[in-house]
Amino acid sequence: MQKYGLDNIHNTVLLSHSGAGKTSLAEAMLFTAGAISRLGKVDDGSSTSDYDPDEIKRKISINLSLLPCPWRDMKINLIDAPGYADFIGEVKAGMRVSEGAVIVICVTSGVEVGTEQVWGYCEEAKLPRLIFINKMDRENADFFKTVDEIRAKLGSKCLPLQLALGAHANFEGVVDLLTMKAYTGSAAKETDIPSALQAQVDSYREKLVEAIAEVDDALIEKYLGGEEISLEELTTALHQAVARGSVIPILTGSALQNIGVSRLMDAICDYLPLPKEQKVAIEGGSIEPSEEAPLAALVFKTSADPYVGKLTYFRVYNGAIDSNSQIWNANQKASERVGQLFTLRGKTQEPVAQIRAGDIGGVAKLNVTGTGDTLCTQDKPTKITPITFPEATFSEAIYPKTKTDVDRMGTALSRLTEEDPTLKVHRELGTNETILSGMGDTHLDVAAEKMQRKFGVNVEMGVPKVPYRETITVPSKAEYKHKKQSGGHGQYGHVLLELEPLSRDSDNEFGNRIVGGAVPKNYIPAVEKGVIEAAQEGVLAGYPVVGVKTTLYDGSFHPVDSSEICFKIAGAQALRKGLTEGQPILLEPIMNLKVTVPGDLTGDIIGDLNTKRARVLGMNPEGGNNVIEAQVPLAEIQRYAIDLKSMTQGRAAYAMEFDHYEEVPAQITQKIVSQRQSEKAEKS
Ligand SMILES: Nc1nc2c(ncn2[C@@H]2O[C@H](COP(=O)(O)OP(=O)(O)OP(=O)(O)O)[C@@H](O)[C@H]2O)c(=O)[nH]1
Numbered sequence: 090m091q092k093y094g095l096d097n098i099h100n101t102v103l104l105s106h107s108g109a110g111k112t113s114l115a116e117a118m119l120f121t122a123g124a125i126s127r128l129g130k131v132d133d134g135s136s137t138s139d140y141d142p143d144e145i146k147r148k149i150s151i152n153l154s155l156l157p158c159p160w161r162d163m164k165i166n167l168i169d170a171p172g173y174a175d176f177i178g179e180v181k182a183g184m185r186v187s188e189g190a191v192i193v194i195c196v197t198s199g200v201e202v203g204t205e206q207v208w209g210y211c212e213e214a215k216l217p218r219l220i221f222i223n224k225m226d227r228e229n230a231d232f233f234k235t236v237d238e239i240r241a242k243l244g245s246k247c248l249p250l251q252l253a254l255g256a257h258a259n260f261e262g263v264v265d266l267l268t269m270k271a272y273t274g275s276a277a278k279e280t281d282i283p284s285a286l287q288a289q290v291d292s293y294r295e296k297l298v299e300a301i302a303e304v305d306d307a308l309i310e311k312y313l314g315g316e317e318i319s320l321e322e323l324t325t326a327l328h329q330a331v332a333r334g335s336v337i338p339i340l341t342g343s344a345l346q347n348i349g350v351s352r353l354m355d356a357i358c359d360y361l362p363l364p365k366e367q368k369v370a371i372e373g374g375s376i377e378p379s380e381e382a383p384l385a386a387l388v389f390k391t392s393a394d395p396y397v398g399k400l401t402y403f404r405v406y407n408g409a410i411d412s413n414s415q416i417w418n419a420n421q422k423a424s425e426r427v428g429q430l431f432t433l434r435g436k437t438q439e440p441v442a443q444i445r446a447g448d449i450g451g452v453a454k455l456n457v458t459g460t461g462d463t464l465c466t467q468d469k470p471t472k473i474t475p476i477t478f479p480e481a482t483f484s485e486a487i488y489p490k491t492k493t494d495v496d497r498m499g500t501a502l503s504r505l506t507e508e509d510p511t512l513k514v515h516r517e518l519g520t521n522e523t524i525l526s527g528m529g530d531t532h533l534d535v536a537a538e539k540m541q542r543k544f545g546v547n548v549e550m551g552v553p554k555v556p557y558r559e560t561i562t563v564p565s566k567a568e569y570k571h572k573k574q575s576g577g578h579g580q581y582g583h584v585l586l587e588l589e590p591l592s593r594d595s596d597n598e599f600g601n602r603i604v605g606g607a608v609p610k611n612y613i614p615a616v617e618k619g620v621i622e623a624a625q626e627g628v629l630a631g632y633p634v635v636g637v638k639t640t641l642y643d644g645s646f647h648p649v650d651s652s653e654i655c656f657k658i659a660g661a662q663a664l665r666k667g668l669t670e671g672q673p674i675l676l677e678p679i680m681n682l683k684v685t686v687p688g689d690l691t692g693d694i695i696g697d698l699n700t701k702r703a704r705v706l707g708m709n710p711e712g713g714n715n716v717i718e719a720q721v722p723l724a725e726i727q728r729y730a731i732d733l734k735s736m737t738q739g740r741a742a743y744a745m746e747f748d749h750y751e752e753v754p755a756q757i758t759q760k761i762v763s764q765r766q767s768e769k770a771e772k773s
């Protein structure tokens with residue numbers, strides 16, 4: 090059996106706007122390579138990559154899939170990533186373990202928001218790439234129009250390596266500008282270039298050869314001197330140019346008709362870098378890939394399986410990992426027992442004895458290992474730079490449906506957040522809700538469905554309550570005497586408190602200025618306890634109180650009737666009085682919002698922000714887009730993911746994070762207060 094390693098594997102991620110045809114293209118590649126015997130379809134749920142029930146139901150990719158394709162004397166580890174923006178976490182993970190990417194563009198939709206987004210990520214990561222213009226069989230397919238759009242929007246270093254032969258129902262194949270041959274049909278039958286296309290072929294070849302020659306001084310001299318450059322020289326030079334990103338070749342075809350697919354695989358093998366050509370970034374430097382060096386493998390994904398337990402997916406950069414061995418997790422500083430290793434093709438696992446440098450594999454049931462960890466040897470611990478995942482931007486409150494769901498929800502949530510680093514869960518103390526946050530509404534819907542399907546937990550989701558807070562605006566004083574005489578033993582506690590507003594972001598403080606034992610020392614902690622407890626529910630609308638300094642300055646006691654509980658009650662009641670006297674206000678969270686929009690939509694987005702009580706802080710052009718920065722109350726943008734999608738047909742993106750608390754305007758405070766009162770009335 091062929092051994093695959095650093096010099097004959099290509100880890101290649103497929104990236105695009107949703108629906109450009111990545112999964113279909115991967116299927117066609119698997120089929121063409123003979124890895125599968127039947128060509129499946131996304132539309133009837135039979136593709137190798139979209140096997141998950143959530144994917145079949147929605148007809149989109151949600152999880153990245155590993156799809157190894159043997160091609161020529163190499164192996165292409167295709168990674169089919171989702172295009173839907175909510176699943177960006179999978180895209181980041183797939184990119185991180187690839188040496189190259191194929192950016193798929195639908196010929197009739199052209200460069201879309203999602204295309205520009207993944208393009209931006211590739212530029213950032215300096216990931217070498219090819220472009221594949223797909224769906225040439227579609228009506229209105231215009232290859233040259235799409236090439237022009239690509240060059241205008243993504244840059245002039247994008248140059249056709251192929252021209253389309255026909256279009257729509259007459260799409261037959263591709264012309265390769267380096268081999269100067271036409272390749273038709275699924276079998277890529279080699280033919281001569283039709284004479285009608287010759288002029289265009291010559292002109293595009295000229296541009297391509299010139300750009301390629303520029304990577305090498307000797308070559309550019311040859312080119313300028315009018316000397317013939319051999320196909321071999323051009324191929325080698327294009328490989329270098331792609332690695333540097335100075336040329337990004339454009340290829341074309343049709344995934345559904347399986348045309349241009351084998352030529353694409355040839356291009357991946359010829360032009361994208363090999364694992365041995367890429368240094369590996371580690372903590373404090375980088376390492377040269379080597380098969381002899383001690384093991385270094387990066388965990389880029391884990392998935393929770395209720396039956397098999399946890400599956401861990403890793404990419405080996407150095408050395409090799411063996412089945413039934415002991416390894417060291419450098420991040421967790423713990424050793425792990427590795428059982429049977431396997432390679433994956435979609436959902437199919439194939440047991441293997443070893444996974445070598447350059448390759449990708451999986452293993453079940455690791456104990457402490459999570460995404461981003463490095464597996465290595467204990468005597469040579471290495472930490473490969475982990476993947477950075479974007480912050481969550483969209484939240485829902487989740488409520489378990491039944492009593493059994495209450496008990497099981499915690500475990501299910503921790504399993505889900507462990508397998509998906511873009512999913513976060515926290516308990517919001519002020520509102521007592523469990524909040525699930527992610528990259529968008531679809532992301533959270535899928536998470537809820539997964540909880541149901543994988544863990545049998547049923548939940549409902551709703552807009553989270555805003556975690557308002559309360560504070561006072563002026564100093565106040567309050568006195569409370571708790572005194573009861575009922576038969577035998579009485580109750581007595583008496584305190585005087587002074588309240589002062591602190592800054593709004595600070596915690597509450599408690600102090601005392603008691604002199605002469607007006608309140609005996611042993612009761613002071615009880616007063617503080619009462620104050621702390623009462624501060625959890627403000628007097629305006631029952632939200633937690635912040636930024637108040639309370640000082641106990643006087644009081645009195647009874648030698649027989651006083652007790653801790655009496656002073657606790659007195660402390661709590663006095664605080665409530667003091668808060669009422671302190672001209673209380675409501676505070677709301679204000680978020681920093683960054684919206685990236687295409688130029689023509691900027692006006693609409695700013696107009697909409699103005700209806701959301703936003704303060705627009707600035708606007709900067711970035712690429713072909715505008716980046717709007719604003720501060721907006723959380724209450725106004727809890728559904729922003731949905732609003733923005735519908736306002737822009739998915740052409741905009743945003744990020745937001747908490748910044749500070751600010752006073753809620755008076756009319757809105759009134760609304761919140763009266764709503765809270767009617768809720769209370771309903772309950773009692
Ligand atoms: N006509 C035509 N349709 C295609 C072609 N490739 C894909 N499609 C269709 O386009 C739709 C989306 O295809 P997918 O392969 O799921 O696209 P994707 O890029 O994987 O989509 P996401 O996973 O959501 O990002 C499906 O209905 C496919 O049948 C093609 O070459 N020609």
Ligand SMILES: [Mg+2]
Nearest residue numbers: 111112149150
């Ligand atoms: Mg897909």
